[in-house]
Amino acid sequence: MPDKLAEAAELIQSVLERDGRPCFTCSFQAEDVVLLDMLRRVRPDIPVLFLETGYHFAETYAYRDRLAREWGLNLVNVMPALSREAHEAANGKLYQSEPDRCCKLRKVEPLLAALNDYEIWFTGLRREQSPTRAGLQPVETQTLPNGKELVKVSPLAFWTWKEVWSYLKVNEIPHLPLYDQGYLSIGCQPCTQLPLDADNPRSGRWAGQKLECGIHTFNVVR
Amino acid sequence: MSTQSERSSVERVKEQSRHLRGAILEELELPTPNFSKETVQILKFHGVYQQTDRDARKAGVTGYGSMVRVGIPGGVLSPEQYLLLDRLADEVGDGGLRITTRQDAQFHRTRKADLRYLISTLNSNLLTTLAACGDVVRNTTCCPAPHSDPVRAELQRRALALSRRLKPKTRAYYEIWMDGEKAAAAETEEEPLYGDCYLPRKFKIGFAPPGDNCIDVYSNDVGLVPVCRGETIQAYTLLAGGGLGMSPGAKATHPRLADPICTVPPELLEDAVEACVTIHRDYGNRSNRKFARLKYVLEDWGVERFRKELEARLGTELAPPAKLEWNKGADHLGWQRQDDTCLYLGLHVPSGRIRGPLRDCLREIVSEFQPGVRFTCHQNVLLTGIPADRRAEIDNLLRRYGASMPSELPPVIQEALACPALPTCGLAITEAERAMPDILADIERTLREVGLDGLPVTVRVTGCPNGCARPYTAEIGIVGQSVDMYALYLGGSHLSLRIGALFTDRVRREEIGAALRSAFVLFRERRNPGERFGDFCHRVGVAALRGAAVEAPA
Numbered sequence: 063m064p065d066k067l068a069e070a071a072e073l074i075q076s077v078l079e080r081d082g083r084p085c086f087t088c089s090f091q092a093e094d095v096v097l098l099d100m101l102r103r104v105r106p107d108i109p110v111l112f113l114e115t116g117y118h119f120a121e122t123y124a125y126r127d128r129l130a131r132e133w134g135l136n137l138v139n140v141m142p143a144l145s146r147e148a149h150e151a152a153n154g155k156l157y158q159s160e161p162d163r164c165c166k167l168r169k170v171e172p173l174l175a176a177l178n179d180y181e182i183w184f185t186g187l188r189r190e191q192s193p194t195r196a197g198l199q200p201v202e203t204q205t206l207p208n209g210k211e212l213v214k215v216s217p218l219a220f221w222t223w224k225e226v227w228s229y230l231k232v233n234e235i236p237h238l239p240l241y242d243q244g245y246l247s248i249g250c251q252p253c254t255q256l257p258l259d260a261d262n263p264r265s266g267r268w269a270g271q272k273l274e275c276g277i278h279t280f281n282v283v284r
Numbered sequence: 285m286s287t288q289s290e291r292s293s294v295e296r297v298k299e300q301s302r303h304l305r306g307a308i309l310e311e312l313e314l315p316t317p318n319f320s321k322e323t324v325q326i327l328k329f330h331g332v333y334q335q336t337d338r339d340a341r342k343a344g345v346t347g348y349g350s351m352v353r354v355g356i357p358g359g360v361l362s363p364e365q366y367l368l369l370d371r372l373a374d375e376v377g378d379g380g381l382r383i384t385t386r387q388d389a390q391f392h393r394t395r396k397a398d399l400r401y402l403i404s405t406l407n408s409n410l411l412t413t414l415a416a417c418g419d420v421v422r423n424t425t426c427c428p429a430p431h432s433d434p435v436r437a438e439l440q441r442r443a444l445a446l447s448r449r450l451k452p453k454t455r456a457y458y459e460i461w462m463d464g465e466k467a468a469a470a471e472t473e474e475e476p477l478y479g480d481c482y483l484p485r486k487f488k489i490g491f492a493p494p495g496d497n498c499i500d501v502y503s504n505d506v507g508l509v510p511v512c513r514g515e516t517i518q519a520y521t522l523l524a525g526g527g528l529g530m531s532p533g534a535k536a537t538h539p540r541l542a543d544p545i546c547t548v549p550p551e552l553l554e555d556a557v558e559a560c561v562t563i564h565r566d567y568g569n570r571s572n573r574k575f576a577r578l579k580y581v582l583e584d585w586g587v588e589r590f591r592k593e594l595e596a597r598l599g600t601e602l603a604p605p606a607k608l609e610w611n612k613g614a615d616h617l618g619w620q621r622q623d624d625t626c627l628y629l630g631l632h633v634p635s636g637r638i639r640g641p642l643r644d645c646l647r648e649i650v651s652e653f654q655p656g657v658r659f660t661c662h663q664n665v666l667l668t669g670i671p672a673d674r675r676a677e678i679d680n681l682l683r684r685y686g687a688s689m690p691s692e693l694p695p696v697i698q699e700a701l702a703c704p705a706l707p708t709c710g711l712a713i714t715e716a717e718r719a720m721p722d723i724l725a726d727i728e729r730t731l732r733e734v735g736l737d738g739l740p741v742t743v744r745v746t747g748c749p750n751g752c753a754r755p756y757t758a759e760i761g762i763v764g765q766s767v768d769m770y771a772l773y774l775g776g777s778h779l780s781l782r783i784g785a786l787f788t789d790r791v792r793r794e795e796i797g798a799a800l801r802s803a804f805v806l807f808r809e810r811r812n813p814g815e816r817f818g819d820f821c822h823r824v825g826v827a828a829l830r831g832a833a834v835e836a837p838a
Contacts, residue, residue, distance in 0.1 A: 069790075072767040079342060081710070199749055200766040201713045205574050209292025213711075219766075220790060 082181025331413025359387030525582030636663030705747025714764030
C-alpha cells in the first residue's frame with residue numbers, strides 16, 4: 063500500500079510538470095475522492111469536473127457540496143444542453159427507453175465538449191472495477207472525436223477496493239453515505255441499483271444491461 | 285456516434301496550409317523561440333519537430349529546440365555527405381547525430397533561427413528533410429548491406445527511385461527554406477498524388493532481400509520482398525498493412541504485422557506501391573488519427589478485398605503472394621566481405637547516437653579512408669568499400685578511440701533498441717534510451733547468474749506504450765507505464781515476425797532483471813535444442829512463464 067500511494071503521488075507530480083492544463087472528472091465515488099484528496103494537496107485549484115446529468119442521488123449532491131465547501135474545490139458542473147425538465151419534455155424518460163442515448167446526451171457529449179479546454183485528464187479508474195477496465199494503463203493517450211489529443215491519467219489504476227477504503231479511513235475522509243446501503247458503484251439514480259454480481263461492482267449499473275456509459279470508451283467506436 | 289464522422293482538426297490544418305505553407309515563413313521572421321500550434325503540425329512535413337527539453341523546463345528554462353530529420357533512402361550516404369552531417373551537428377545541433385530505425389539522420393535541439401541554414405545547406409548537398417515526418421510517405425528503407433549481389437543493388441536502386449516518385453510536389457519547401465522564387469499561387473499548384481489534405485497518417489515502405497529481415501519488413505505499410513531465380517529478380521511479393529503503433533487509450537488499436545497480398549511483376553512495382561498509397565489516401569480514417577494507418581483499412585477489408593482494389597487500380601490481375609522464408613533478422617555487424625577486393629565494417633552505435641569518442645572516430649575514418657556510409661534499421665552504421673589491405677589500420681584507429689568491435693559486445697547489447705523518451709519526447713512517461721545501458725547490464729547480469737551468458741536475445745525499451753522502438757515484436761519488450769515503472773512483454777520473435785504477450789506489469793526499472801529471472805530459468809530447463817528465448821516464451825505461453833515466477837524461490 064505505501065508503495066502504491068507513493069507511485070500514484072509520483073505519477074501525479076510528474077504529469078503536472080508537463081505542458082498543458084489539467085482537469086479531474088469526479089463522480090465523488092470512493093476512488094474519486096481518494097484521487098481528489100491527492101490532487102488537491104498538490105494543485106488545490108485543479109478544475110473538478112462533475113457531470114451534472116440532473117439525475118444524481120440527493121445524497122450525491124449533498125456530499126459533493128459538502129466536500130466542495132470544506133475543501134474549497136474549484137468545482138465545475140458540466141451541464142448538458144437541456145435541463146432535466148426540457149430533456150424529458152423533448153425525449154420522455156430516455157433512461158428507460160434508450161439508456162445509451164441518455165448517457166450520450168447527458169454525460170458523453172457534455173464531457174467531450176468540456177475536455178476540449180484541457181490537455182491532461184485525471185480519472186479515478188481502476189483495473190479492478192470491471193472486466194472492461196482490466197487492461198487499463200495508468201497513462202494513456204486519448205483522442206477526442208475532433209482529433210484533439212489528451213493525456214488520460216489514472217493514478218489509481220492498480221489500486222484495490224480495500225486500498226481505496228483504507229486511504230479514506232487513514233485520512234479520516236467521510237465517504238458518500240450511499241455505500242452504507244450496499245451500493246458499490248454509483249451513478250445516476252434511475253440507473254443505479256444494488257450490484258447483481260458481488261464480484262463485479264459495476265453490475266448494479268444500468269440494471270446489468272451494460273457496464274459503461276461511454277465516457278471512458280468513446281475511442282472504441284470507429 | 286455522429287461526431288465520429290467529423291474530420292479531425294489536423295485534417296483542417298493540412299487542408300488550409302496551402303500545400304504545406306501555413307504560416308511557417310511569417311513565423312520564421314518572428315523573434316519568438318517557438319512556433320504556434322498549427323505551424324508545428326505543418327513543420328512536420330518539412331522534417332522539423334518542435335520539442336521542449338523537459339529537464340530544462342523543470343529547471344525553469346523554456347528549452348525549445350527542434351528535432352530535424354533527414355530522410356536517407358536505404359540509409360546510403362557518400363563520405364562527403366556524412367562529414368557534412370557531422371559538421372552541422374556541431375554548428376546547429378547538439379553535437380551529435382541520431383540514426384533512426386528508418387535509416388534517417390536526426391539533429392536535435394536546433395534553434396529556430398538556425399533552421400533555414402541547416403535545411404538549405406543539406407539541400408545543396410543533395411539531402412532533404414522534406415517528408416521525413418508528417419502524413420506522407422516517409423523515408424523508404426532497404427537492407428543496407430553492400431554485398432556485391434545484383435539483387436541487393438537493385439533493391440537500393442528501387443528504394444531511391446520510389447522515394448523520389450512519392451515525394452510531395454509542393455514548392456513550399458523551396459520557397460520557405462531556400463528563398464526560392466514564389467512559384468505560381470498555391471491554388472494552381474498540383475499535388476497530384478496527395479491532394480490538398482495529404483494522407484490520413486504516415487505511410488512507411490521497406491525493401492527486404494529474400495531471407496534477410498534486418499529492416500523489419502512486416503512493420504511497414506507496404507513491404508516488398510523480391511522473388512528471385514538465381515540473381516535475377518522475377519517479381520516482388522507485396523505485403524501491406526503493418527504498423528506497430530498502439531494507443532492504450534483506444535482499446536481497439538494494436539500493433540499489426542503486414543499481410544502478404546500478391547505478387548507484382550517488376551515493371552509494375554512503382555505503380556503498385558503508388559496504388560497502395562492512393563488506397564490509404566482515399567479510404568484511411570480521417571476522423572480519428574488513432575485509426576488512420578493503412579493497417580485499419582486492411583483489417584476492415586481483409587486481404588482479398590484489398591487485393592481486388594489494388595488490381596482495379598492497376599487494371600490487371602495479380603498473382604498470389606509467394607511464401608516468404610526468413611533466416612536472419614540481426615544487423616550486418618563486424619567485418620564482412622563486400623566483393624573480391626573490398627570489405628565493409630558494421631559498427632554498433634548505442635541507441636543510434638553518434639557522439640563523443642565514437643563520433644570522433646567515425647569522422648577520422650571517413651575523412652581518411654573515404655568509405656561509403658550506410659545507416660541501418662538497427663540504428664547502426666556500415667562503412668563500405670574498404671580495401672581489404674587497410675583493415676588493420678582501421679582496427680588500430682578503433683582501438684585508439686576505445687570503440688568496441690561488435691564481436692566484443694554481448695548479443696543482448698548488439699541487438700537492443702530504445703526510443704529517445706525523456707527529456708525530449710512529450711509523450712514519454714519513463715526513461716528509455718538514457719536508462720538503456722543500466723537495463724541491459726541488469727539483464728546481462730541476470731543471464732549470467734542463471735548460466736545463460738552470451739544468450740542472443742532482442743530487448744527493446746520504450747518510454748510509453750506507443751511503441752516507437754517496436755517493443756511488441758521483440759523477444760523482451762519493456763514498455764514505460766507509469767513513473768519509473770514498466771510493463772514487460774515476452775514471446776515476440778528475433779525475426780520480428782510475431783507480437784509478444786504481456787508478461788507482467790508495474791516493474792520498477794531496477795527490478796527488470798529480477799522480474800525476468802524465473803522466465804530465464806524455465807527457458808534454461810525446458811528449451812528445445814537451439815530454441816530462441818522468444819520462440820520458447822511463445823511456445824509455453826505467458827501463463828506458464830508467470831506460473832514459474834510464482835514457484836521460483838524468493
